Amino acid sequence: MEDVRIIEIKASVFEDNNKEADELREYLRSKGVYLLNVMSSPGSGKTTTLSRVINLLKDEFKIAVMEADIDSDIDAKKIKEATGVESIQLHTGGMCHLDAGMTRQGIDNLDLNNVDLVILENVGNLVCPAEFDTGAIKSITILSVPEGADKPLKYPLMYSVCDVVLVNKIDVIPYFDFDLEECKRNVHMRNPNALVMPISAKNGDGIEVFVDWLRNEIHSLKG
Amino acid sequence: MHELGVVFHIIKKVDKIASENKVEHVNSVTLEIGEVSMIVPSYFEDCWKWAVDNRSERMKGCKLIINIIKGVTKCENCNAEYSTVEHGKICPHCGSDKTFLIRGNEVMIKEIEVF
Numbered sequence: 001m002e003d004v005r006i007i008e009i010k011a012s013v014f015e016d017n018n019k020e021a022d023e024l025r026e027y028l029r030s031k032g033v034y035l036l037n038v039m040s041s042p043g044s045g046k047t048t049t050l051s052r053v054i055n056l057l058k059d060e061f062k063i064a065v066m067e068a069d070i071d072s073d074i075d076a077k078k079i080k081e082a083t084g085v086e087s088i089q090l091h092t093g094g095m096c097h098l099d100a101g102m103t104r105q106g107i108d109n110l111d112l113n114n115v116d117l118v119i120l121e122n123v124g125n126l127v128c129p130a131e132f133d134t135g136a137i138k139s140i141t142i143l144s145v146p147e148g149a150d151k152p153l154k155y156p157l158m159y160s161v162c163d164v165v166l167v168n169k170i171d172v173i174p175y176f177d178f179d180l181e182e183c184k185r186n187v188h189m190r191n192p193n194a195l196v197m198p199i200s201a202k203n204g205d206g207i208e209v210f211v212d213w214l215r216n217e218i219h220s221l222k223g
Numbered sequence: 224m225h226e227l228g229v230v231f232h233i234i235k236k237v238d239k240i241a242s243e244n245k246v247e248h249v250n251s252v253t254l255e256i257g258e259v260s261m262i263v264p265s266y267f268e269d270c271w272k273w274a275v276d277n278r279s280e281r282m283k284g285c286k287l288i289i290n291i292i293k294g295v296t297k298c299e300n301c302n303a304e305y306s307t308v309e310h311g312k313i314c315p316h317c318g319s320d321k322t323f324l325i326r327g328n329e330v331m332i333k334e335i336e337v338f
Contacts (some may be wrong), residue, residue, distance in 0.1 A: 003338045007244060013330040053331040095228050127261055153312075157261065189312065189320055210225050
């Protein structure tokens, strides 16, 4: 045991993933492909929201979807039924999040010359996906009314790393003790730059506002 | 589950460094984990024991040493620094919410002991 020695590392655990994510982002920009990372808790309406968004944009842009699930393809089937768009299913093999390496593998399975927008439906979870940068151009978080307006306070990192917060299920606000203004304040306390957009994926209210934002984003990436 | 993902990342990184340094075996890994990094050390240790024995030949039985870094928040309004875990986002001295975390969210690999 006389050969025991110490190697100093002094590096953040997330450093390698952040580097891979930056490389993926640069690659996507060079190809003119917009990758949108969609995060939320389970049951917030990610799949329904995405189906609405895809139906409004599918005649303008070539869209691909990557579904991250621990172990099922229910979401991929739902998206296909609702929009006709095929999804790639990424199984995370029990892991609670996607990292840049897994996202890259999904991207490498797409024909990027034939895609304008890739939507990545991350694992439904408010903790882990926030820590691992996927390499997406922008990230959005969906917060649904039944979850409560206090979520940005309880899961601060999730609301700090996203660019847009979609407040979903606003059609059921009368049945819940949910204050939209309080929710906005809570988001902005964590992330002053976040755009907050109230929507109802069920009846379509507010979806156009988000679709306009996304359309502009894609156009500006493509120059 | 969250801890397991982080453990896998650490093992991957340490294994790579060990291989670059032609290390035969890693005896221990010392981490610096912030109080508000969203990692629960006891869960982390359970994941660690399983993962090192199953994911890396040269890390079998590798010990985990965790140094906790206290969470400290600074207030922009009155310049006070205070404990994040005790008081959260609102400054206990002046009541302002214009505060920011100065340390305590780290997940760092400090050093490894090898032979």
